Amino acid sequence: MAPQPSELTSIDTLETPVKLPCGLVLPNRLVKCPMQETLAQAPTFDPPVETFSNLYTKWGRANYGLIITGQVQVDIRFLSVPGDVVTHEHSLESPYIDAWKRWASISKAGGSPCIVQLAHPGRMSAAGAGVRPADMPTMCPSSVPVVLGDTWLDKLALDKVLGTPKAMTIEEIDNVVELFKHGARVAHTAGFQGIQLHGAHGFLLSQFLSPHTNRRTDDYGGTPEKRMALLKRLVTEIRAEHPAPFCLAVKLNSADYMDAGQGLQQEEGLEQVRWLVTCGMVDFVEVSGGNAENKTSGLHQSFGKKTMDRAPAKKESTRIRESFFTEFAEKVQAMKSPVPIQLSGGFRSRNGMADAVDSGVCQLIGLGRSAVLEPELPREIILNRDIADDDAFARSHIVRGQxxxxxxxxxxxxxxxxxxxxxxxxxxxxxxxxxxxxxxxxxxxxxxxxxxxxxxxxxxxxxxxxxxxxxxxxxxxx
Known part of the structure; x- marks a missing residue:
């Protein structure tokens, strides 16, 4: 039987509140995805409240159902890009925690809940981005360097920028766990309503989850179940320390989208999601995909594409399927997930977003690049009843000068x-x-x-x- 559209209008669908398992109520289905703001300053990389006041006030007043902050790195030695915010060893002390509290207050002032994305770049930490010594290598579950391009210039540049990572010791894995737990304490103390663990896009947690970068044969690798050991440990220990109503979310790759036979495949990705949605400790799962070496991820190949001049119409016979990761999300929903799934990447139109929710593909719609180009998109366009469905869509993410x-x-x-x-x-x-x-x-x-x-x-x-x-x-x- 062909899927039937909801009797609700597209705006009605998107404005329907969502109550997460922890009890946190999101006023609508639109989520501001994490994007690295690159605004923090050395030497401590605390939240730059003066500039965040402008940025997060715009997002806070934009009528998002949920705001997820840009990446916050948990290890000051290893940043992803210069300007990442960091939870360092003194972040819980004054005056550092005061900046965190002001950031939380600014972000929530418009009525949208806000949670912090915690991350560690692992082997993706560029030289000079953190405070580690020049001779300190990056970290990875196994010593697997990034490969981009085949020329000697590519290899030279990668050697200078990222180098060859060292395989992590058990002691270093234990330390990473403590760093993430410390980050959760900082977010909780500051007044944020939760955290999201970044387990996608080739960052450290994703490196443990992928067979391409995790070639260990100990308790943290060797089988799909053991590759999940670090993530399971983080979820379990953070939830034990921060029970509901504190929100605990996870962002995962659907796949690495590398050449055939390499990296995380969808079947293993589905099993990772299965544990998260059935463990009883996670409040929602965000689905994305790809890493630095990906070949086919639509999210990472979309800088030059114009996606629409007019919003698609809702139909009884076919789904709109705007998101890059709809196919994977449909497989997730076949599990009858008891927790909401957030689908991010590719959404442009009000009808496309509502169609994804109507069809049960996802319960939350993630907006990342659109939140940068049109920071007040929900209030001004998507949830604005003065704008017709045909005209309610975000601009394409064309980057000129490719x-x-x-x-x-x-x-x-x-x-x-x-x-x-x-x-x-x-x-x-x-x-x-x-x-x-x-x-x-x-x-x-x-x-x-x-x-x-x-x-x-x-x-x-x-x-x-x-x-x-x-x-x-x-x-x-x-």
């Missing part, structure tokens, strides 16, 4: 330029400016380079002037 990225002979550099466009626009939002969706990659590089040079010069001059006691006027001595 030709420039294609000219770069080093793949690790060229392939990263598309995401730099979104980093740049988050920095604009942090300064109180509007996003510039039409900015091209060459212009992003030029503007960011000039800003870096200007900031460096200003810092240098400030230090010189301070050393000369320029700011201290001589006091009159009576």
């Amino acid at each position: 030709w420039f990225a294609n000219l770069i002979p080093v793949k690790v550099v060229g392939s990263s330029l598309g995401i730099q466009f979104f980093y740049h626009n988050m920095r604009r939002l942090g300064k109180g400016l509007a996003s510039d969706p039409d900015m091209s990659i060459p212009k992003v590089i030029l503007v960011d380079t000039l800003e870096t040079l200007r900031a460096g010069l200003t810092t240098t001059l400030s230090r010189i002037l301070q050393s000369l006691n320029f700011y201290r006027r001589p006091q009159k001595v009576d």
